[in-house]
Amino acid sequence: MAASALSPPEVPMELHAHNRDRLVRALRDHLAASSRPTRGFVLLQGGEEQTRYCTDHAELFSKFFSNVPYAFRLHVADVASGKSFLFVPRLPADYAVWLGEIKPLSFFKERYMVDLVFYVDELVVVLHDHSDEPGKPLLFLLYGLNTDSNNFSKPAAIEEINKFDTDLSTLHPILTECRVIKSKMELDLIQYANDVSSEAHIEVMRRIRSGMKEYQLESIFLHHIYMYGGCRHCSYTCICATGENSAVLHYGHAAAPNDRVNGKFTKDQIVIYNAVLAAHNAVLQSMRPGVCWIDMHRLAEKTILESLKNEGIVIGDIDKMMERRLGAVFMPHGLGHFLGIDTHDPGGYAQGLERPKEPGLKALRTIRELKESMVITVEPGCYFIDAVLVPALEDAVTSKFLNKKEIEKYKKFGGVRIESDVVVTADGCKNLTNCPRETWEIEAVMAGAPWPLDHARIKSQNGSSGA
Numbered sequence: 001m002a003a004s005a006l007s008p009p010e011v012p013m014e015l016h017a018h019n020r021d022r023l024v025r026a027l028r029d030h031l032a033a034s035s036r037p038t039r040g041f042v043l044l045q046g047g048e049e050q051t052r053y054c055t056d057h058a059e060l061f062s063k064f065f066s067n068v069p070y071a072f073r074l075h076v077a078d079v080a081s082g083k084s085f086l087f088v089p090r091l092p093a094d095y096a097v098w099l100g101e102i103k104p105l106s107f108f109k110e111r112y113m114v115d116l117v118f119y120v121d122e123l124v125v126v127l128h129d130h131s132d133e134p135g136k137p138l139l140f141l142l143y144g145l146n147t148d149s150n151n152f153s154k155p156a157a158i159e160e161i162n163k164f165d166t167d168l169s170t171l172h173p174i175l176t177e178c179r180v181i182k183s184k185m186e187l188d189l190i191q192y193a194n195d196v197s198s199e200a201h202i203e204v205m206r207r208i209r210s211g212m213k214e215y216q217l218e219s220i221f222l223h224h225i226y227m228y229g230g231c232r233h234c235s236y237t238c239i240c241a242t243g244e245n246s247a248v249l250h251y252g253h254a255a256a257p258n259d260r261v262n263g264k265f266t267k268d269q270i271v272i273y274n275a276v277l278a279a280h281n282a283v284l285q286s287m288r289p290g291v292c293w294i295d296m297h298r299l300a301e302k303t304i305l306e307s308l309k310n311e312g313i314v315i316g317d318i319d320k321m322m323e324r325r326l327g328a329v330f331m332p333h334g335l336g337h338f339l340g341i342d343t344h345d346p347g348g349y350a351q352g353l354e355r356p357k358e359p360g361l362k363a364l365r366t367i368r369e370l371k372e373s374m375v376i377t378v379e380p381g382c383y384f385i386d387a388v389l390v391p392a393l394e395d396a397v398t399s400k401f402l403n404k405k406e407i408e409k410y411k412k413f414g415g416v417r418i419e420s421d422v423v424v425t426a427d428g429c430k431n432l433t434n435c436p437r438e439t440w441e442i443e444a445v446m447a448g449a450p451w452p453l454d455h456a457r458i459k460s461q462n463g464s465s466g467a
Helices: 013-033 066-071 097-100 103-111 120-130 171-180 184-207 214-227 242-248 268-286 291-311 317-325 384-395 405-407 439-446 455-465
Strands: 041-042 077-078 084-088 116-119 138-141 165-167 375-378 380-384 415-416 420-424 430-431
Touching: 013 041, 013 077, 013 184, 084 103, 103 116, 116 120, 116 138, 120 380, 184 214, 184 420, 184 439, 242 317, 268 291, 268 375, 268 380, 268 420, 268 439, 291 317, 384 405
Parallel strands: 041 138, 084 116, 138 165
Antiparallel strands: 041 077, 077 084, 375 420, 380 415, 420 430
């Protein structure tokens, strides 16, 4: 392909300063609302370099602990004054021999736009000196449940923690909620990541050939985002699946041959693909502040079922199918998830929200009402998975909605998922992803057409191959 026009942006340190201020303000507001004094320090600990097993080989270090670059790129913020403190390790002289120049403290102060910089071994003394309260200074430590992963964050661990009072419950929900709403600077970076990823997907479409392996397609993608986008890391393991492997929701191994690709959709592929695309588009048209995400999931399910009914794959009343949760037979995962520093950003279940228990709905990563500047994925899918279909066909009620003869035709089909990364706007939403979506667009790009397409010309030539 022609050289990419993308240019990796410099992450502005103003972004971290802005997010740090947001967090401090939110914490102050919480303390005031609960009639607590405005005192204490937020203490966050960055990630540490890891070696591979027992060797001295250091794994490539991708980032700080997610909440550290969000809020600080440092360790401490004074809740009362808003001052930011960065504590860096005191490095031995031979560090410069192996790893380069040892930077002075002034470098970190200027580079990370913080107020004060000290060495880690000075932390206890510094925080005691800067505390205006009698007695032990209070540390707000990050500890709480990430409702997306169901794992708990680990609080900072420092020596002489007994010289401080600690609060393990206040910070986590406040910081998580700050991450849910994105600033303009964050949205610009997320847009860039989408541009890189979209371009890489198009490159894979253009270079895919019959007989290639799935790992080769993954390699094309990874090479492009690094070579042209400056992205040394991928945010998650590529899901690069062909044929029935595409029915495995988080497919990630790479040994199956890809010998079914010819650049054209079959009739059955068009049926399922367009069912998912209709759901995808219906959700994007309905998204806006105040809309509940669980309703968007149901809309996607209903749209897919309507398409399947039109093709005779399911039969009967759509509303009754929805009551019996038939949509989960074909889309067992949730519609989407929050997106940001992490692929699955936290905050899906704020305090007081409970995860649904019904099939399909229990997989939802959030059931919140949408707010302006939330970033969320829209990724409906339709799959033919024996582990789900067989019990449904054996069930006395759900089997009445399923046309077994038609479903048999799709048993080796696999599945289709279409994903877009979307930001909620004041009156709707904006799709940050820029990839071919219609079947005729995909076929044209796979045949070598430039993207974006000259839609009128390409569609007139290929209108018979898709919707």
